[in-house]
Amino acid sequence: MSNLDLRINNRYQLQLRLGGGSFGEVYQACDIRTGDEVALKLEHIKIDPSVLENEYQIYEELAGGTGIPRIYWYGQECEFRVMAFELLGPGLEDTFNYCGRRFSLKTVLMLADQLIRRLEYSHSRGFIHRDIRPENLLMGDGKHGSTVYVTDVGMGVETLERTTWSEDVQQGKRSLVGTIRYASITA
Structure with a gap:
């Protein structure tokens, strides 16, 4: 310091x-x-x-x-x-490393349940994150230590109609946003 x-x-x-x-x-x-x-x-x-x-x-x-x-x-x-x-706790990647790069089945299911809920909530409010990756998923701190937080939403956008999005992708109007390592093959 x-x-x-x-x-x-x-x-x-x-x-x-x-x-x-x-x-x-x-x-x-x-x-x-x-x-x-x-x-x-x-x-x-x-x-x-x-x-x-x-x-x-x-x-x-x-x-x-x-x-x-x-x-x-x-x-x-x-x-x-x-x-x-x-201020939050460690990222999911750091937590995974701390656990010897192995999560129990119970931990995986708890994480999956929370992450699905976070994405459903974001989508229900009209936003797509566009940069989901372990570094942007942080564990809480203290009494919220088992809660997963979604962070770094600055690349997010308001959702578009599915047909518009599909047409834009097919016509090459959309470029890759986010981190290549975690992008879909389609992107």
């Missing part, structure tokens, strides 16, 4: 970088008003269109659903868009 006192929105003190990707960086931070640990996702304002703004808007539409992280604040700080949200 650095001795620098970096604060966002005069409220969140950066503590530790948790990870990042092509669209932003995620940090652990402390809410200095409440003392709670939170996660902060930062995206440079040069990214246009903003993936983080889309992510924030989707989370707002999905708010209150089981396995959807709570959003505490969204705004801009210097040259970054920032979203403060619920």
Whole structure:
């Protein structure tokens, strides 16, 4: 941890970088008003269109659903868009590695049940995730440690009519979105 006192929105003190990707960086931070640990996702304002703004808007539409992280604040700080949200536990991939790359049948069934419910909920609210992968599925923390959370929804879109989607794919109007490793052969 650095001795620098970096604060966002005069409220969140950066503590530790948790990870990042092509669209932003995620940090652990402390809410200095409440003392709670939170996660902060930062995206440079040069990214246009903003993936983080889309992510924030989707989370707002999905708010209150089981396995959807709570959003505490969204705004801009210097040259970054920032979203403060619920700090969660390890990703599904890390959990799998921790378990010696073997899950019991009971664990697999519990995960499958939760993940199906998360996707059904998202779809019922009119959104497709478009980047489902183990790194974007996080376990909860503390008393919610056995709950799977769906994260990193910034590449998500509002659902389209199935016929329109199929026609666009056949005509080559759609390109691959998400992570190639987890894409369908059709994509």
